[in-house]
Structure formats: C-alpha cells, structure tokens
Amino acid sequence: xxxxxxxxxxxxxxxxxxxxxxxxxxxxxxxxxxxxSGIYVILSLSWNLLAGFTxxxxxxxxxxxxxxxxxxxxxxxxxxxxxxxxLFVGGTAAALFGFLLGIPSLRLAGPYxxxxxxxxxxxxxxxxxxxxxxxxxxxxxxxxxxxxxxxxGGVTIRFYAEPEYxxxxxxxxxxxxVFMCRLTRSAFGYSLQSLRDDEVGAQSIGIHTSSFKLxxxxxxxxxxxxxxxxxxxxxxxxSPETMSLHLTFDVLTMALFGGLGTILGxxxxxxxxxxxxxxxxxxxxxIKLDIRLVAYGLILILTVLFMRxxxxxxxxxxxxxLLPRGHNKE
Amino acid sequence: MAExxxxxxxxxxxxxxxxxxxxxxxxxxxxxxxxxxxxxxxKTTLVNLISGVYSPxxxxxxxxxxxxxxxxxxxxxALGIARTFQIVRIFPRLTVLENVLVGLIDRKSNGPWKLMGxxxxxxxGLRDDRRSVKKAEELLEFVGLQTYCNESAENLxxxxxxxxxxxxxxxxxxxxxxxxxxxxxxxPAELIGQIRLIREISQKGIAILIIEHVMxxxxxxxxxxxxxxxxxxxxxxxxxxxxxxxxxxxAYLGEEACAGN
Numbered sequence: 001x002x003x004x005x006x007x008x009x010x011x012x013x014x015x016x017x018x019x020x021x022x023x024x025x026x027x028x029x030x031x032x033x034x035x036x037s038g039i040y041v042i043l044s045l046s047w048n049l050l051a052g053f054t055x056x057x058x059x060x061x062x063x064x065x066x067x068x069x070x071x072x073x074x075x076x077x078x079x080x081x082x083x084x085x086x087l088f089v090g091g092t093a094a095a096l097f098g099f100l101l102g103i104p105s106l107r108l109a110g111p112y113x114x115x116x117x118x119x120x121x122x123x124x125x126x127x128x129x130x131x132x133x134x135x136x137x138x139x140x141x142x143x144x145x146x147x148x149x150x151x152x153g154g155v156t157i158r159f160y161a162e163p164e165y166x167x168x169x170x171x172x173x174x175x176x177x178v179f180m181c182r183l184t185r186s187a188f189g190y191s192l193q194s195l196r197d198d199e200v201g202a203q204s205i206g207i208h209t210s211s212f213k214l215x216x217x218x219x220x221x222x223x224x225x226x227x228x229x230x231x232x233x234x235x236x237x238x239s240p241e242t243m244s245l246h247l248t249f250d251v252l253t254m255a256l257f258g259g260l261g262t263i264l265g266x267x268x269x270x271x272x273x274x275x276x277x278x279x280x281x282x283x284x285x286x287i288k289l290d291i292r293l294v295a296y297g298l299i300l301i302l303t304v305l306f307m308r309x310x311x312x313x314x315x316x317x318x319x320x321x322l323l324p325r326g327h328n329k330e
Numbered sequence: 331m332a333e334x335x336x337x338x339x340x341x342x343x344x345x346x347x348x349x350x351x352x353x354x355x356x357x358x359x360x361x362x363x364x365x366x367x368x369x370x371x372x373k374t375t376l377v378n379l380i381s382g383v384y385s386p387x388x389x390x391x392x393x394x395x396x397x398x399x400x401x402x403x404x405x406x407x408a409l410g411i412a413r414t415f416q417i418v419r420i421f422p423r424l425t426v427l428e429n430v431l432v433g434l435i436d437r438k439s440n441g442p443w444k445l446m447g448x449x450x451x452x453x454x455g456l457r458d459d460r461r462s463v464k465k466a467e468e469l470l471e472f473v474g475l476q477t478y479c480n481e482s483a484e485n486l487x488x489x490x491x492x493x494x495x496x497x498x499x500x501x502x503x504x505x506x507x508x509x510x511x512x513x514x515x516x517x518p519a520e521l522i523g524q525i526r527l528i529r530e531i532s533q534k535g536i537a538i539l540i541i542e543h544v545m546x547x548x549x550x551x552x553x554x555x556x557x558x559x560x561x562x563x564x565x566x567x568x569x570x571x572x573x574x575x576x577x578x579x580x581a582y583l584g585e586e587a588c589a590g591n
Contacts, residue, residue, distance in 0.1 A: 185455025187435045188445040194421045194432045201419030203403035204381065204412070205502050206437040215442035261423075 018170055022163040031162035035234060037274040038169035039227050042176045044254040044266035046223035051252075052261035053184055054216045055196030056105055059248050060117035061224055063124040064094040066243030068225025069232035070128065070135065073144040076233075083147045087229045094225020095218045102217030106210045109199075121243055128240040140239025144232050165234055172230060176223055180263055183219075192216060193261075246293075250277075253300045259310025268311045273299070334359045334506055334537050335380070335411075340389035340399075342375055342561075349375040351561040352389070357506065362528075362538045364552030364569070368581055371558040373541045374416055377508050380539070381413045382406035393506070408437045412504035414495045416511045416541075422484035426475055429483050429494055430466040431456055433501030466501065473497045473527060489520045496527065500536075507531060509540040513547050525550055549573070557581070 072086030147159040258269020382403035
C-alpha cells in the first residue's frame with residue numbers, strides 16, 4: 001500500500017514536472033531538442049518491445065518510421081487529410097508492413113532475421129528514392145503541413161511553435177508509456193518474455209509463439225510509424241534518408257544504452273543520447289570533425305562490454321544500495 | 331483405467347534416417363510408463379512426436395480419442411499433455427514464480443489480440459492476480475521450491491531448475507505428463523527426492539510417460555516399460571519381464587551377453 005502510494009506520488013511529480021517544463025525553460029532550441037527526444041523515446045520503446053521483450057532483432061525499424069512519415073505527409077499534401085488523422089493512418093500503414101515483416105520472423109531467427117529486416121528497410125528506402133513522381137526522390141518532401149489548429153471554446157491553439165508541439169509529443173509519449181507498461185506487465189507481456197527466453201519451452205506450455213510474434217511486430221511498427229508521422233509534421237521535411245540504417249542504429253544504441261528489456265531504460269537512453277548528440281553537433285562545428293557516429297559506436301561497445309543492464313541497471317543498483325536493507329525487494 | 335493416449339504405427343524419418351519405425355503403444359489414465367532404450371534409440375523423438383514438436387511421417391496419435399498427430403505443440407498442450415525437456419528449457423530471465431505464472435495463463439482465451447485488449451483495459455499485471463499467484467505458490471511448494479519464488483530462474487542450481495520445469499508443466503493442468511530424463515545429472519540424494527516427486531504427481535491422477543536411463547528410478551516407479559532400439563519397439567511389459575527379455579539384454583549389452591545368459 002505504502003509502496004503503491006509512493007509510486008503514484010513519484011509518477012505525479014514527474015508528470016507535473018514535464019507539464020511545467022516549457023514554462024520554466026522557454027528557450028525554443030531546448031524545447032526543440034525535447035520534442036526530438038520524445039519522438040526518439042517512442043521509437044526506442046517500440047523497438048525495445050520487439051528486441052528487448054520478444055528477442056526479435058529487427059534492424060529495419062527505420063522503415064516503419066519512414067512509412068509513417070511519408071504516409072501522413074503525402075496524405076496531407078496530396079489529399080488534404082488532416083495531420084491529426086494522418087498520425088494514426090501513418091501508424092496503421094506501418095503496422096500493416098510490420099505484420100508483413102513479421103511473417104518471415106516466424107521462420108527466421110537471430111542473424112537471419114536481422115539481415116532480412118535490413119533488406120526490408122533498404123528496399124523501402126530505394127523505393128522512396130526512385131518513385132520520384134510520388135516522393136520527389138532524394139529531394140524529399142518539404143513544406144509538409146503542420147498540425148491543424150484546434151479550437152476549444154473561444155480559444156484557438158495553433159501548433160506553429162515548439163511549446164505547443166511539445167505538449168502533443170508529451171501526450172503521445174505518455175500514451176506510449178502507459179501502453180507499454182500495461183502490455184509488458186500483463187499475461188501478453190510475460191508470454192513474449194517466455195518466448196524470448198525459450199521458444200520451444202514456451203510452445204510446450206501452450207503459447208502460440210507465431211501469433212504473439214506477429215502481433216508484436218504489428219504493434220511495434222504502429223508506434224514507430226506514429227513517431228514517424230509526428231516527426232514529419234514537426235520537421236516538415238522527410239527524405240529517404242530517414243529510412244536509412246543510421247536511424248535504426250541510433251534507436252538501437254538508445255535502447256541498449258538505457259537498458260534493453262525494461263521500460264525506463266529506453267526512455268533514459270533516448271533522452272540522454274538525443275541531448276548528447278546535440279552537444280556533439282556543437283563540438284563538430286568547432287573541431288570540424290564528424291564524431292557523432294564514432295561516439296555512438298563507442299557508447300554501444302562500452303555498454304555491451306561493461307554495462308549489460310544499461311543506464312537503468314546502473315541507476316537501479318545505486319538506488320537499491322542507498323536504500324536501507326529490507327526495502328530491497330520493492 | 332481408461333485409455334488416454336494411443337499411438338498407431340508411428341514412423342518418423344529425418345531425411346534418409348528412420349528415427350522411429352512403426353511404433354504402436356497406448357497409455358492408460360493414471361499409468362506410469364517407462365520409456366527406455368540405448369542412446370539414439372529414438373526415445374526423445376517419440377516424446378517430440380507426442381508433444382507436437384515434430385509431426386510423424388506416417389501413423390497417428392490419438393489423445394482421449396481425438397487425433398493429435400499433426401497438431402502444433404501449443405495445441406497439444408492445450409488438450410492436456412505437458413512435458414519437460416532433457417536439457418531444461420525454463421525461462422532464465424523470469425523469476426521462479428513468473429515461470430509458473432506463465433504456465434497458468436488460461437489458454438482457452440489466449441489469442442494474442444484478446445490478451446492485448448485485456449492488458450490495456452486492466453491496470454493489474456500478471457503478478458497482481460492473487461488467485462494465480464496463490465496457485466503458483468502451491469505448485470512451487472509441491473515441488474519444494476517455495477523459498478525461491480522471487481529468485482531469478484537462471485540462478486537455480488541444476489536439480490532445482492528441473493523441478494521448476496516440472497512445476498511449470500503441471501501449471502498447464504495436464505492429464506498426461508511426459509518427462510524426458512528427469513533424473514539426469516542428479517546426485518543420489520536428489521534422485522530419491524525426484525522419485526518421490528514423480529510418485530506424488532502420479533497420485534494426483536496424472537498419467538506419466540518417463541524417459542530414464544537411471545534404472546533405479548525406472549524400476550521403482552514404472553508400472554509398465556516400453557523398450558526402443560533403433561527406432562523400433564522391441565519389448566513392452568512389466569519391469570520384471572522386460573528386465574529378463576533376451577531382446578532387451580541384447581540391445582543393451584550385445585549378442586554375446588545374450589548368449590551367455
């Protein structure tokens with residue numbers, strides 16, 4: 001009871017903090033980075049559901065992001081569909097492809113699945129590059145409409161600037177977070193974890209592992225596509241490069257660095273690394289060297305070698321050691 | 331005793347290799363059947379056929395009159411057949427309690443989309459379901475693991491991980507339990523405990539098919555033995571009969587030993 005109340009109080013505090021953040025720090029650049037962090041949080045949580053909880057190494061996650069952003073952008077530009085609807089249609093389009101990519105995962109495991117998924121995202125990147133009539137090829141789509149203004153009563157909220165967009169992303173992150181928390185704690189989530197740990201063992205206790213994998217690919221892709229659509233209407237520019245392996249490996253590094261197979265881990269990883277990479281961008285400008293990728297590679301290697309549980313694991317053991325004994329079981 | 335499982339002319343080929351060749355047998359409810367034979371005789375293949383890991387090349391398997399050959403492993407389990415593995419296949423990154431809780435999930439409404447829907451509507455997770463937790467704790471107590479509930483499964487010593495696998499199998503409420511070498515790698519003291527556990531499972535009214543190399547175990551607990559050699563059934567009967575069967579002695583010790591006998 002006590003622990004439950006403490007957890008609620010903590011959640012409320014964190015929630016209020018993030019609600020008030022744009023009032024405390026009003027610098028637009030800072031909010032811009034926060035919005036990008038939020039988009040990366042959704043992406044790495046969705047990748048983590050597949051890799052961390054289900055053990056399916058999907059290296060084509062950028063494709064889902066790209067499908068979401070292109071779908072929503074094109075709908076808005078060509079057909080005038082409201083971006084608010086586009087967010088969900090983009091997610092759904094990605095989910096459809098997620099389901100299709102899930103089918104080979106029923107027969108392939110480990111490195112073979114990884115290679116197949118890389119192939120999938122490269123094919124989509126090439127399609128986006130070469131289908132010039134629709135996508136304007138490597139020029140990309142620019143001038144994507146922003147989210148439409150919302151009128152509540154007499155007040156009109158416009159999404160021209162970072163503070164408003166920040167709240168859209170905050171709500172999206174909160175929704176994703178609640179979804180992932182509930183899912184992973186449930187019978188569904190434990191079924192995923194058991195098939196990750198031992199697929200034959202999971203089947204022997206009645207878990208239909210194929211359909212769980214398909215469902216997870218679909219859901220994971222939905223959130224990636226949703227994040228892609230959020231990005232499209234925020235950056236107002238998408239190019240085939242959004243579907244490149246770069247993005248997948250950024251997301252992978254965030255999830256691993258934060259702590260694979262946990263919920264808080266990918267969040268910590270995504271926020272930390274988004275800010276680190278912005279800082280590195282300044283450094284790059286002054287020393288004229290492209291060090292961002294080197295830094296990501298190093299972080300990845302060091303995490304795998306010395307911090308298998310990720311940032312979350314380290315923080316957790318520090319906190320557990322600080323608490324008086326007896327509290328450890330919480 | 332009613333007939334629970336019947337295998338008819340079961341054959342399994344792996345490419346050119348015949349692992350199981352025209353094996354027929356039946357298991358009654360509340361039976362304890364021992365499955366023995368030299369290495370490579372096809373014992374584990376037979377268990378894999380029954381549990382749906384493989385489907386037979388020829389022949390049928392019936393469980394409570396219903397044909398199960400061709401069913402997938404998860405379907406076979408849902409019908410009431412659970413198993414353990416020669417090399418344990420527990421879920422190492424879950425806790426001991428969670429391993430059993432996963433086994434307890436109701437398989438009648440287990441479509442993933444349905445489970446996902448339930449997950450989103452309810453705050454409480456799998457571990458918050460008091461009734462399941464209580465049931466899981468009872469099962470862990472039954473196999474003697476009650477003090478390890480919150481331990482990560484990968485930290486269990488080998489003998490205890492075998493017991494956890496049995497508890498997880500029992501969680502699926504089987505009518506027939508297939509045990510693939512439950513005593514391998516156990517020391518003499520652990521062996522006695524294992525025999526007692528298998529007897530207690532049988533007393534719950536669960537039929538057991540057990541693969542075993544440790545003769546002490548097999549002679550003490552099985553009511554009936556089936557002997558395989560090179561994929562063929564070479565003998566069947568009470569442990570005493572099988573023990574004296576010339577074909578069995580020949581399979582284990584060679585022709586000369588048989589002649590000397």
